[in-house]
Each structure stands twice: as C-alpha cells, then as structure tokens.
Amino acid sequence: MDPCYNSLIVKADNFLWLLKDKALEITKEAIEEIENGFIIRTFSDVRDIRLELQNFTKNIESVMGQEISLEFKEAQEKNQDWIEKYYHSVSPLEYGKFYIHPTWYANKKEKINIIIDPALAFGSGHHGSTFGCIKMLDSLALENKKILDVGCGSGILSILAKKCKAEVWSCDTDSIAVESTQANMLKNNVTIDTIWQGSLEMIKEKEGYFDVVVANILADVLIALPLDRFVKKGGVLILSGILEKYESKVLDKFKNLKKLNGETIEEWVTLAFNKN
Incomplete structure (x- = not known):
C-alpha cells in the first residue's frame, strides 16, 4: 500500500451538487462531503482533476448565467484509515x-x-x-x-x-x-x-x-x-x-x-x- 495519497479540497458557493457529481464521475472514487464543499482523496495527480473541475465550472456558469466562486486546496497526506473516516462522515x-x-x-x-x-x-x-x-x-x-x-x-x-x-x-x-x-x-x-x-x-x-x-x-x-x-x-x-x-x-x-x-x-x- 502506498504510504501517501493526494487530497483535493473543493469549495463552491453555488451548484455544489453538480460539482460533486462531476468529481465522482472523474475520479470513480468515493468523496467526503464537508461544509460548502467536498474532499477528493486519490493516488492520481489532483492537478488534472482540478483542471477538469475548473472547465466544468465554466460550462455551468455559461449555461446557468451565474458566477461560481471556486476554491481549491491541495495536499499530500499519510495513507491512514481515511476510508473508515469517510464511512463515519456519511x-x-x-x-x-x-x-x-x-x-x-x-x-x-x-x-x-x-x-x-x-x-x-x-x-x-x-x-x-x-x-x-x-x-x-x-x-x-x-x-x-x-x-x-x-x-x-x-x-x-x-x-x-x-x-x-x-x-x-x-x-x-x-x-x-x-x-x-x-x-x-x-x-x-x-x-x-x-x-x-x-x-x-x-x-x-x-x-x-x-x-x-x-x-x-x-x-x-x-x-x-x-x-x-x-x-x-x-x-x-x-x-x-x-x-x-x-x-x-x-x-x-x-x-x-x-x-x-x-x-x-x-x-x-x-x-x-x-x-x-
């Protein structure tokens, strides 16, 4: 098992559920919901995920005619029982x-x-x-x-x-x-x-x-x-x-x-x- 994994915290002030659904589609992994956002944990490069979410956000803004304030925070963390932590968050x-x-x-x-x-x-x-x-x-x-x-x-x-x-x-x-x-x-x-x-x-x-x-x-x-x-x-x-x-x-x-x-x-x- 890899000792570390990548995490990407995503926060948005609008259409959060569409972004969450898109993140699930991109990663094909479970995500953890947090206040006004969600956390993606993966062994893949989160920079590609971030870029896809940014492009998807632009599409939502164009279709809906509303701006979305989007925030990202990237980190690398030790691979310790985060799946169990996720289970408890649902x-x-x-x-x-x-x-x-x-x-x-x-x-x-x-x-x-x-x-x-x-x-x-x-x-x-x-x-x-x-x-x-x-x-x-x-x-x-x-x-x-x-x-x-x-x-x-x-x-x-x-x-x-x-x-x-x-x-x-x-x-x-x-x-x-x-x-x-x-x-x-x-x-x-x-x-x-x-x-x-x-x-x-x-x-x-x-x-x-x-x-x-x-x-x-x-x-x-x-x-x-x-x-x-x-x-x-x-x-x-x-x-x-x-x-x-x-x-x-x-x-x-x-x-x-x-x-x-x-x-x-x-x-x-x-x-x-x-x-x-």
Missing part, C-alpha cells in the same frame, strides 16, 4: 416511514430500509431536491400504483416506490445512472419493473398510464419534457431540481395542472400537481 437519513442508509449501517426493523451507498449517480437523499421528493412520495399511498421515475439517478426514488409495493418504471439518459439504479436494486432486494437508458420518447404508448410521475431534474429539462402527458387523470406529478428563481417558469409550464403542494429546501423547490 450519515443515514430518516423521514416518515423511510430509513435511507449506506451498507455499513444496520437496518431499522420498524422502518422501510433503503440502502444507497455514495456512488457516481446523484441521489443519496440528503440533497434538498431529493429530500423534497421523498417527502412528497411519503404523503402518497403508493401500493399497487404505477410510478414513473424520470431521471432516476441512483434509483433511490424508484426503490422507495418499489418497497411501497408499486409498479415502477425508471429511466435516465445517463448510462452510469441506469447501472447505479440496477446495482442498488440488487442491494435492496427489489426488481424495478421496467428500466431503460433514454427518455420519454421510448414509451410514447404509455401516455396517461401512470398514477405518479416523479422527475428530479434541472428546471430547463423539466420544462422541455411532456411529463404531464404520462400522468393519468386524477394522478400526481412531482417535480424537483428547481432553483427558487426558476419556480415561476415551471409553474407556468404546468399551469394546466392543479398545484397540490410546494416546498423549498435549501433553495431547491419541489412541486406536486394533480391532473384533473
């Missing part, structure tokens, strides 16, 4: 009847346990948008309902619905997300009914089929997709991944639906609609 999440935790935490007998290890695909439950979706789903009776999870990421919402005895369909345009969802299915001993890489154009024949459609994606993508078409009459559409300043745009897109609920968690808005 905390479980408990809400309502759900207990979401990594594999190194024990199940809770009185809860619906959902096992999600930190990985390349976004979605451990802690992010405001994911947590908002969990809260909305917890308020619904999902048993025997048909659920569509668009942009499934880690599969956390799909697995949650499946453990509530729903029929679940899941998709993501990212192959890593689909693979992550499939891996997490096995960890949770569930089988999602239909999963595919791609988007809604592949299931056009299922318009009006689903009792609940949930999509935790960025606002511009939500607006571009015909998500409401796939909700049956009387069904529910749950949308998240919406920064507060874009909420009005999303509300305008889906003004044909009745707004049931809305909640903001750490500047991320989650909305629920009913299709009459």
Whole structure:
C-alpha cells in the first residue's frame, strides 16, 4: 500500500451538487462531503482533476448565467484509515416511514430500509431536491400504483416506490445512472419493473398510464419534457431540481395542472400537481 495519497479540497458557493457529481464521475472514487464543499482523496495527480473541475465550472456558469466562486486546496497526506473516516462522515437519513442508509449501517426493523451507498449517480437523499421528493412520495399511498421515475439517478426514488409495493418504471439518459439504479436494486432486494437508458420518447404508448410521475431534474429539462402527458387523470406529478428563481417558469409550464403542494429546501423547490 502506498504510504501517501493526494487530497483535493473543493469549495463552491453555488451548484455544489453538480460539482460533486462531476468529481465522482472523474475520479470513480468515493468523496467526503464537508461544509460548502467536498474532499477528493486519490493516488492520481489532483492537478488534472482540478483542471477538469475548473472547465466544468465554466460550462455551468455559461449555461446557468451565474458566477461560481471556486476554491481549491491541495495536499499530500499519510495513507491512514481515511476510508473508515469517510464511512463515519456519511450519515443515514430518516423521514416518515423511510430509513435511507449506506451498507455499513444496520437496518431499522420498524422502518422501510433503503440502502444507497455514495456512488457516481446523484441521489443519496440528503440533497434538498431529493429530500423534497421523498417527502412528497411519503404523503402518497403508493401500493399497487404505477410510478414513473424520470431521471432516476441512483434509483433511490424508484426503490422507495418499489418497497411501497408499486409498479415502477425508471429511466435516465445517463448510462452510469441506469447501472447505479440496477446495482442498488440488487442491494435492496427489489426488481424495478421496467428500466431503460433514454427518455420519454421510448414509451410514447404509455401516455396517461401512470398514477405518479416523479422527475428530479434541472428546471430547463423539466420544462422541455411532456411529463404531464404520462400522468393519468386524477394522478400526481412531482417535480424537483428547481432553483427558487426558476419556480415561476415551471409553474407556468404546468399551469394546466392543479398545484397540490410546494416546498423549498435549501433553495431547491419541489412541486406536486394533480391532473384533473
């Protein structure tokens, strides 16, 4: 074992979750979350990682029209039980009847346990948008309902619905997300009914089929997709991944639906609609 490893501390004042997801994609290693940032530990040269993150940040700024203050700190440290330290830094999440935790935490007998290890695909439950979706789903009776999870990421919402005895369909345009969802299915001993890489154009024949459609994606993508078409009459559409300043745009897109609920968690808005 190498006596030392390289560490890169990354801090940002905006779009931190996108940077974290990119860091996971670049390194293919677990990272440790800290306040306003994260730590990458690797035996690779962190200068290349830093350059990729800087270029990615420029792309985010261009797309979002917002500046991001980015800070880096590089160091070389002794290779001592940092993996164990990392394990202790990842905390479980408990809400309502759900207990979401990594594999190194024990199940809770009185809860619906959902096992999600930190990985390349976004979605451990802690992010405001994911947590908002969990809260909305917890308020619904999902048993025997048909659920569509668009942009499934880690599969956390799909697995949650499946453990509530729903029929679940899941998709993501990212192959890593689909693979992550499939891996997490096995960890949770569930089988999602239909999963595919791609988007809604592949299931056009299922318009009006689903009792609940949930999509935790960025606002511009939500607006571009015909998500409401796939909700049956009387069904529910749950949308998240919406920064507060874009909420009005999303509300305008889906003004044909009745707004049931809305909640903001750490500047991320989650909305629920009913299709009459």
